[in-house]
Amino acid sequence: MEDVTIDEPHHDIKAVFFDIDGTLTSFVTHTVPASTVEAIHRLQAGGIKVFICTGRAPSQMNVVLDTMPVTFDGIVAFNGQYCFDNTGFFASQAIDTGDIRIIINWLAAHPEVVCNFGEKDYVYFNHSNDRLQATWKKLGKTAPTRYFDDPMPRAITHETFQISPFIAAEQEAELVGLCSNIRGVRWHPDFTDLIPADGGKPRGIQRFMKHYGIAREQTMAFGDGGNDTDMLAFAGIGVAMGNATAEPKAAADYITDDVDHDGVLNALLHWGVLKD
Structure with a gap:
C-alpha cells in the first residue's frame, strides 16, 4: 500500500468541500489531476473529512468519481438540494x-x-x-x-x-x-x-456541519463557477480556482492556480492545511 503523508491539522479545518466540474476535473484534460487525488488522500489521513459539493445529480457523478481512488465522506448534490453519505445520513429539499x-x-x-x-x-x-x-x-x-x-x-x-x-x-x-x-x-x-430560493450549496454544507458537529470556521471550500459563489463566501476559507469566473473569485478568500496547475494542492499548502 502506498504511504500517505500525514499532516498536522492547521487552521482547525475539519471539512473540505469540492465542486466537480472545473475544480476537481479539468475542462482541458477531462480528468482529475494526480496532485488533487494526493491532496485529498492527505486530508483524510490527517482526519479531515472531504465532501463533494456539486450541481450534478447523484446519478451523474460516477462518470467522474469512478475514476478517482477516493471514498468521499459525503455528497452534496443538486447545488445543495440532496445530501447523503455512506452511513445512512440523508437530507433533501425538492422544488415545490x-x-x-x-x-x-x-x-x-x-x-x-x-x-x-x-x-x-x-x-x-x-x-x-x-x-x-x-x-x-x-x-x-x-x-x-x-x-x-x-x-x-x-x-x-x-x-x-x-x-x-x-x-x-x-x-x-x-x-x-x-x-x-x-x-x-x-x-x-x-x-x-x-x-x-432558500436552497443552495451553503444549505447543503450546513446539513453536514450539523450532522458532524463542525463549525462554519472549520470548513473550507473549492469552486470555480457562479453556482459556487455563495459556497465560497460561506465557508471558513473559500478558494476560487485560477480558472474560475469573476463572481466566485470576488467571493473567495483566496484565488489559487487553475485546476491543471495543481490549484487544489497549492491552496491547501498556502493555508497550511497541508505542509510541504
Missing part, C-alpha cells in the same frame, strides 16, 4: 410542485428551450438541439449519459430537485419572477440551475 407547474407552462410557451429535470436517480431533457450537443461535447468524457422524457406529468409526480433550462440571464429573470420560491445559479453560460 406549484413552481414546477409554472416552469413547465413557461416551457410550453417557449418550445425551443431545452431543459433538464433532475430526480434522485433519473435526469432527463425535454428534447435536444445543437446548443445542448455543443455543451455536452465540451464536457468530454466527464459528460453524463443523456435521457429524454416528457416532464408533464412526470416532474409533478416525481420529486424534482433541480430544473436546468438553457436560457439567457434575461429569460432566467423572467421565469424566476413568475415563481414563488425559485432562484437560479449558473456554472455554465448556456444554462441555469433552478433550485428553491
Whole structure:
C-alpha cells in the first residue's frame, strides 16, 4: 500500500468541500489531476473529512468519481438540494410542485428551450438541439449519459430537485419572477440551475456541519463557477480556482492556480492545511 503523508491539522479545518466540474476535473484534460487525488488522500489521513459539493445529480457523478481512488465522506448534490453519505445520513429539499407547474407552462410557451429535470436517480431533457450537443461535447468524457422524457406529468409526480433550462440571464429573470420560491445559479453560460430560493450549496454544507458537529470556521471550500459563489463566501476559507469566473473569485478568500496547475494542492499548502 502506498504511504500517505500525514499532516498536522492547521487552521482547525475539519471539512473540505469540492465542486466537480472545473475544480476537481479539468475542462482541458477531462480528468482529475494526480496532485488533487494526493491532496485529498492527505486530508483524510490527517482526519479531515472531504465532501463533494456539486450541481450534478447523484446519478451523474460516477462518470467522474469512478475514476478517482477516493471514498468521499459525503455528497452534496443538486447545488445543495440532496445530501447523503455512506452511513445512512440523508437530507433533501425538492422544488415545490406549484413552481414546477409554472416552469413547465413557461416551457410550453417557449418550445425551443431545452431543459433538464433532475430526480434522485433519473435526469432527463425535454428534447435536444445543437446548443445542448455543443455543451455536452465540451464536457468530454466527464459528460453524463443523456435521457429524454416528457416532464408533464412526470416532474409533478416525481420529486424534482433541480430544473436546468438553457436560457439567457434575461429569460432566467423572467421565469424566476413568475415563481414563488425559485432562484437560479449558473456554472455554465448556456444554462441555469433552478433550485428553491432558500436552497443552495451553503444549505447543503450546513446539513453536514450539523450532522458532524463542525463549525462554519472549520470548513473550507473549492469552486470555480457562479453556482459556487455563495459556497465560497460561506465557508471558513473559500478558494476560487485560477480558472474560475469573476463572481466566485470576488467571493473567495483566496484565488489559487487553475485546476491543471495543481490549484487544489497549492491552496491547501498556502493555508497550511497541508505542509510541504
